[in-house]
Amino acid sequence: MTKALISVTGLDSTGIIARVATKLSEMNINILDITQTILGGYFTMMMVVDLDGAHLRFEEIDRELQPVRDELKMTIHMQRMDIFDAMHRI
Template structure:
C-alpha cells in the first residue's frame, strides 16, 4: 500500500470536498481516512489515501491537485506518508 497525505486549506465554499473526491475517484486513489473542519470561515481538510493503484505518477498527481486547488481557490498538497511523518515529528 502506498499511503499519502492530502491537505486542503482555504476559504470555505460549496463543493470543495466534492471536487477533490471526484478527482481522487477518477485517478483511482482510495480515501482511507478523512477529517475536515471549518473555523471562522476557513476550510481545513486532511486525508489519508492509498495511491497504490493511481493512474499516473505521484508527482503528476501532486501537480494536478495543486492546479485543482488554484481553480477552486484553496491550497492542496500531496505528500508521501513517510515524508509527512518525518516533517511533523516532534
C-alpha cells in the same frame, strides 16, 4: 501500500469535498481517512489516501490537482506519508 497525506485549506465554499474527492476518484486514488472542519470561515481538510491504484507517479498526481487548486482557489498540499511519519518520529 503507498499512502499520502493531502491537506486542503482556504475560504469555505460549497462542494470542496466533492470536487477534491471526484478528482481523486478519477485518478483511482482511494480515500482511507478524512477529517474536515471550518475555523472562522476557513475550510481545512486532511485526507490519508492510498496511491497504489493510481497509474501516475507522485509528481503527476500533484500536477493533476492543479486545476482543482485553481478552480477552488484553495491550497492543496500532498506529501508522502512515509516522509511525514519519519518527520514526526524524530
